[in-house]
Amino acid sequence: EAKRVEELRQLLNHYNYEYHVLDQPTVPDAEYDRMMNELLTLEEENPELKTQDSPTQRVGGPPLSGFQKVEHRVPMLSLGNAFGEDELKDFDRRVRERIGENFSYVCELKIDGLAVSLIYEDGVLVRGATRGDGTVGEDITQNLKTIPAIPLRLSENVSMEVRGEAYMPKPSFLKLNEAREKNEQDVFANPRNAAAGSLRQLDPKIAASRNLSVFVYGVGTVEGREIDSHSDGLDFLNELGFKTNPEWKRCETIEDVIKFIGGWIEKRPDLSYEIDGIVVKVDELEHQEELGFTAKSPRWAIAYKFPA
Numbered sequence: 636e637a638k639r640v641e642e643l644r645q646l647l648n649h650y651n652y653e654y655h656v657l658d659q660p661t662v663p664d665a666e667y668d669r670m671m672n673e674l675l676t677l678e679e680e681n682p683e684l685k686t687q688d689s690p691t692q693r694v695g696g697p698p699l700s701g702f703q704k705v706e707h708r709v710p711m712l713s714l715g716n717a718f719g720e721d722e723l724k725d726f727d728r729r730v731r732e733r734i735g736e737n738f739s740y741v742c743e744l745k746i747d748g749l750a751v752s753l754i755y756e757d758g759v760l761v762r763g764a765t766r767g768d769g770t771v772g773e774d775i776t777q778n779l780k781t782i783p784a785i786p787l788r789l790s791e792n793v794s795m796e797v798r799g800e801a802y803m804p805k806p807s808f809l810k811l812n813e814a815r816e817k818n819e820q821d822v823f824a825n826p827r828n829a830a831a832g833s834l835r836q837l838d839p840k841i842a843a844s845r846n847l848s849v850f851v852y853g854v855g856t857v858e859g860r861e862i863d864s865h866s867d868g869l870d871f872l873n874e875l876g877f878k879t880n881p882e883w884k885r886c887e888t889i890e891d892v893i894k895f896i897g898g899w900i901e902k903r904p905d906l907s908y909e910i911d912g913i914v915v916k917v918d919e920l921e922h923q924e925e926l927g928f929t930a931k932s933p934r935w936a937i938a939y940k941f942p943a
């Protein structure tokens with residue numbers, strides 16, 4: 636059985652990746668469910684074969700009585716905001732004053748969700764936490780494991796921290812509120828609140844029922860791996876099997892950044908998830924290091940916020 640269990644685990648993790656990360660399933664749901672049931676049965680009969688990264692462990696344990704507080708090894712800072720072109724140009728001038736002209740920006744959609752931190756050891760997800768106040772967050776590992784887009788095991792046995800935004804797709808939000816209205820429950824004001832409310836549930840079965848997803852954007856230091864730009868980091872995250880947001884773009888000038896932002900103000904309603912702005916970052920990590928941080932934000936990044 637051990638061989639069959641390992642084979643099923645690898646297949647199910649791969650099919651889950653195709654469906655929830657690539658959005659390109661290659662097997663019908665019925666086939667996936669049949670294999671999952673086979674693995675569940677084998678694990679029930681041979682408990683010693685059950686492992687932390689088994690797909691059967693996504694909707695894990697019993698409801699918690701509360702969330703443990705956890706300290707972030709590296710603080711999860713916030714981004715400075717810009718509400719108009721002038722502030723973007725000020726940001727650009729400040730950057731160029733410090734590091735000159737020879738750098739690139741990378742622009743990303745700013746997902747309107749909940750910032751999360753994921754810690755992997757030897758390729759296995761060992762802890763998931765909320766941002767909290769940036770220094771201390773809450774351990775919501777059980778709930779984050781229910782999000783299919785979050786890999787339980789990576790394609791390489793790396794140890795690192797990954798950061799991203801957990802969110803509820805617009806269609807899931809509309810369906811959830813319809814159901815809540817039918818049950819005469821309060822509806823959620825927006826997908827962000829719905830995602831936050833879902834991840835704050837003590838019973839992981841409720842979180843599992845909320846169709847949440849995630850886009851990861853940040854990777855901490857990884858020993859043995861040379862990452863010299865933010866865009867390199869995004870490619871690395873993709874290689875490992877994470878779901879990153881594909882709409883990022885490298886821009887050589889702040890004028891290109893402003894054009895990119897203008898385009899997304901138009902296209903924003905067409906997205907299947909909410910965004911509340913565009914994040915602009917200096918791409919090269921050596922320049923990020925030269926620019927450093929203020930007390931609460933990186934000097935090398937800014938969030939252009941859309942009007943609410």
Ligand SMILES: COc1nc2nc(N)nc(N)c2nc1C
Pocket residue numbers: 711712713714743744745746800852853914933936
């Ligand atoms: C470098 O720090 C950050 N980077 C980010 N990147 C994206 N795409 N979205 C965010 N919300 C975000 N937030 C922070 C604090």
